[in-house]
Amino acid sequence: MSENHKRQLTLRDVSDESGVSEMTVSRVLRNRGDVSEATRTKVLETAKRLGYVPNKIAGALASSRVNLVAVIIPSLSNMVFPEVMTGIAEVLDDTELQPVVGVTNYHPEREEDVLYEMLSWRPSGVILAGLEHSDASLAMLRASGIPVVEIMDVDGEAVDAVVGISHRRAGREMAKAIVKQGFEKIGFLGTKMPLDFRARKRFEGFTEALAKTGLEVVAQEFYEGGSALVKGREMTEVILERNPDLDFLYYSNDMIGAGGLLYALEKGIAVPGRLGMAGFNGVEFLRGLPKQLATMDAGRIEIGRAAAQIIADRAAGRVTTGGQRIELIPKLQYGDTLRRYKP
Amino acid sequence: MSENHKRQLTLRDVSDESGVSEMTVSRVLRNRGDVSEATRTKVLETAKRLGYVPNKIAGALASSRVNLVAVIIPSLSNMVFPEVMTGIAEVLDDTELQPVVGVTNYHPEREEDVLYEMLSWRPSGVILAGLEHSDASLAMLRASGIPVVEIMDVDGEAVDAVVGISHRRAGREMAKAIVKQGFEKIGFLGTKMPLDFRARKRFEGFTEALAKTGLEVVAQEFYEGGSALVKGREMTEVILERNPDLDFLYYSNDMIGAGGLLYALEKGIAVPGRLGMAGFNGVEFLRGLPKQLATMDAGRIEIGRAAAQIIADRAAGRVTTGGQRIELIPKLQYGDTLRRYKP
DNA sequence: ATGAAAGCGCTAACAC
DNA sequence: GTGTTAGCGCTTTCAT
Numbered sequence: 001m002s003e004n005h006k007r008q009l010t011l012r013d014v015s016d017e018s019g020v021s022e023m024t025v026s027r028v029l030r031n032r033g034d035v036s037e038a039t040r041t042k043v044l045e046t047a048k049r050l051g052y053v054p055n056k057i058a059g060a061l062a063s064s065r066v067n068l069v070a071v072i073i074p075s076l077s078n079m080v081f082p083e084v085m086t087g088i089a090e091v092l093d094d095t096e097l098q099p100v101v102g103v104t105n106y107h108p109e110r111e112e113d114v115l116y117e118m119l120s121w122r123p124s125g126v127i128l129a130g131l132e133h134s135d136a137s138l139a140m141l142r143a144s145g146i147p148v149v150e151i152m153d154v155d156g157e158a159v160d161a162v163v164g165i166s167h168r169r170a171g172r173e174m175a176k177a178i179v180k181q182g183f184e185k186i187g188f189l190g191t192k193m194p195l196d197f198r199a200r201k202r203f204e205g206f207t208e209a210l211a212k213t214g215l216e217v218v219a220q221e222f223y224e225g226g227s228a229l230v231k232g233r234e235m236t237e238v239i240l241e242r243n244p245d246l247d248f249l250y251y252s253n254d255m256i257g258a259g260g261l262l263y264a265l266e267k268g269i270a271v272p273g274r275l276g277m278a279g280f281n282g283v284e285f286l287r288g289l290p291k292q293l294a295t296m297d298a299g300r301i302e303i304g305r306a307a308a309q310i311i312a313d314r315a316a317g318r319v320t321t322g323g324q325r326i327e328l329i330p331k332l333q334y335g336d337t338l339r340r341y342k343p
Numbered sequence: 344m345s346e347n348h349k350r351q352l353t354l355r356d357v358s359d360e361s362g363v364s365e366m367t368v369s370r371v372l373r374n375r376g377d378v379s380e381a382t383r384t385k386v387l388e389t390a391k392r393l394g395y396v397p398n399k400i401a402g403a404l405a406s407s408r409v410n411l412v413a414v415i416i417p418s419l420s421n422m423v424f425p426e427v428m429t430g431i432a433e434v435l436d437d438t439e440l441q442p443v444v445g446v447t448n449y450h451p452e453r454e455e456d457v458l459y460e461m462l463s464w465r466p467s468g469v470i471l472a473g474l475e476h477s478d479a480s481l482a483m484l485r486a487s488g489i490p491v492v493e494i495m496d497v498d499g500e501a502v503d504a505v506v507g508i509s510h511r512r513a514g515r516e517m518a519k520a521i522v523k524q525g526f527e528k529i530g531f532l533g534t535k536m537p538l539d540f541r542a543r544k545r546f547e548g549f550t551e552a553l554a555k556t557g558l559e560v561v562a563q564e565f566y567e568g569g570s571a572l573v574k575g576r577e578m579t580e581v582i583l584e585r586n587p588d589l590d591f592l593y594y595s596n597d598m599i600g601a602g603g604l605l606y607a608l609e610k611g612i613a614v615p616g617r618l619g620m621a622g623f624n625g626v627e628f629l630r631g632l633p634k635q636l637a638t639m640d641a642g643r644i645e646i647g648r649a650a651a652q653i654i655a656d657r658a659a660g661r662v663t664t665g666g667q668r669i670e671l672i673p674k675l676q677y678g679d680t681l682r683r684y685k686p
Numbered sequence: 687a688t689g690a691a692a693g694c695g696c697t698a699a700c701a702c
Numbered sequence: 703g704t705g706t707t708a709g710c711g712c713t714t715t716c717a718t
Binding site for chain 4: 363364365366367370376377378379382401403404405406407
């Protein structure tokens with residue numbers, strides 16, 4: 001076992017070893033300013049030979065430039081945020097910027113901590129899910145002086161820029177489509193998450209639109225934790241037992257909807273003849289099921305792309321006016337579980 | 344629109360505003376050393392009022408301490424790595440350390456870039472998937488002088504510590520179980536990813552164990568991109584058309600296995616009477632399917648926990664001897680698709 | 687094309 | 703319990 005604490009290599013080491021000043025070494029390593037081809041090669045060779053890795057901490061402090069973009073999302077395990085990340089990464093890959101992910105698990109205090117931690121690294125921008133944040137978080141965001149893009153939702157007031165869909169509208173559209181197909185006894189299945197504001201807004205839009213036609217949600221079921229597919233299955237069984245006359249089930253996400261659909265098919269329930277079903281998100285995953293669950297695509301990759309583009313543009317000084325607002329319109333996918341009447 | 348470039352708040356501002364020295368402000372903010380309750384309160388109040396967020400870049404440079412752990416994984420979109428992340432986060436949440444994720448998409452050059460970028464922030468440790476890395480990556484890791492934990496796989500030589508399962512062994516065990524159940528015409532379905540070394544090792548172990556019993560894989564099918572569930576379905580159809588006498592299908596992951604299972608059930612193929620099936624990973628998701636696919640749990644959360652623990656221990660100076668090697672033993676889950684003979 | 691000096695915002699180490 | 707001093711490793715700016 002050699003000594004535990006190797007001193008880190010510095011520009012100085014490369015400078016000494018190559019006989020070129022620190023400053024010139026720095027120039028070579030950053031491709032900045034004019035350097036003769038000879039010194040350039042020599043420096044590069046020495047740096048590589050020594051295994052030198054620049055210290056961005058020192059670099060960032062000196063230049064007050066940090067090529068990091070903070071991305072703060074509620075969860076990684078539900079298939080929708082990884083897709084947002086894909087969109088973000090796609091755009092940032094063409095820039096010098098790097099995404100750094102923080103996960104809040106839908107806890108506002110956790111969001112506050114993560115945000116504080118991230119801002120303390122002075123990133124070039126922040127992308128965060130949702131419009132609902134603690135007062136402290138809002139204060140930090142505003143005080144930070146960096147571009148902020150709130151994503152996923154446009155129903156509310158943004159700190160700066162915002163990219164997303166209207167979940168209220170999504171709920172309304174779904175309700176209208178369901179009513180149009182002649183369904184009347186409608187049940188709702190969702191998560192026991194008071195802090196999932198987007199799910200709540202969809203539900204509000206949904207009931208609101210139903211009310212306009214004189215209908216209401218006649219039964220509800222909520223779950224917490226566990227495998228969404230299993231929960232969807234179980235909840236569907238429960239809600240149908242309690243309310244045998246339900247003719248439609250609206251799920252707050254595709255995973256539980258898929259579980260419900262598998263259950264219904266297994267039980268030989270005619271879908272959508274006897275029972276219609278719909279979920280939300282438009283996850284690709286659904287396409288592998290025996291029947292296509294009706295759903296609404298939230299355009300997650302697109303949201304990620306647009307958000308990253310805003311940050312990238314501002315970081316490059318390309319846009320001076322803040323406060324962009326991009327509302328995407330979710331597309332209803334009828335699949336095989338919503339259409340009672342032939343199209 | 345106010346001025347675009349607000350000067351960032353510094354310790355100095357808090358110091359001036361509260362009439363306490365910078366040093367003492369720093370002490371308060373970090374809970375270090377003795378500070379009188381009076382000054383403490385005053386400082387905290389001022390910092391909060393001003394909306395001061397410490398600059399970790401400066402702090403890290405001065406203290407040469409960075410509470411970041413680099414986590415480098417191939418992908419976020421396949422359900423297994425988010426689980427590893429969960430395990431890592433679980434352990435790190437009890438420490439000062441913070442995970443920072445980098446994604447390589449299974450490209451070694453991309454891994455090299457991500458690693459370089461991350462090391463340039465001088466993290467307290469690195470957790471990265473797999474044992475196969477470019478020479479440059481290996482050199483960087485060794486030169487970094489920080490704890491390195493390679494995860495998921497133990498079949499090979501590690502740079503420092505390693506936590507995972509033996510995929511070769513996993514493949515062998517699965518083959519033995521299949522043979523024991525009397526299956527003889529075995530097909531394999533996997534991904535077209537030459538760089539997924541773990542999948543390859545499973546396959547090698549699998550064929551090797553089959554060979555010992557005089558059997559071999561009689562048909563193979565590979566896919567690329569797209570929804571794994573759909574692909575599993577399609578590949579299963581194709582492989583069965585070409586080889587109607589197959590009596591077992593071994594899938595390189597649970598998602599394509601699930602697609603295949605749904606297909607088989609839909610077609611009325613008797614599983615496992617006529618056709619046995621097995622996947623790999625033990626994703627929770629499977630539990631929602633009509634039948635339980637046989638699989639092998641790779642213990643992803645456990646791997647994440649153990650890896651993070653090693654980093655946390657070393658960062659706390661609790662362990663001086665490097666090179667830990669933790670091999671987890673994957674558990675075969677028979678489910679409903681592997682057992683022909685009653686247990 | 688290259689170098690020297692100053693300092694980014696903080697903390698370690700030492701005084702008092 | 704609190705303050706002072708001297709950097710951390712780099713980049714900016716200005717000379718040459």
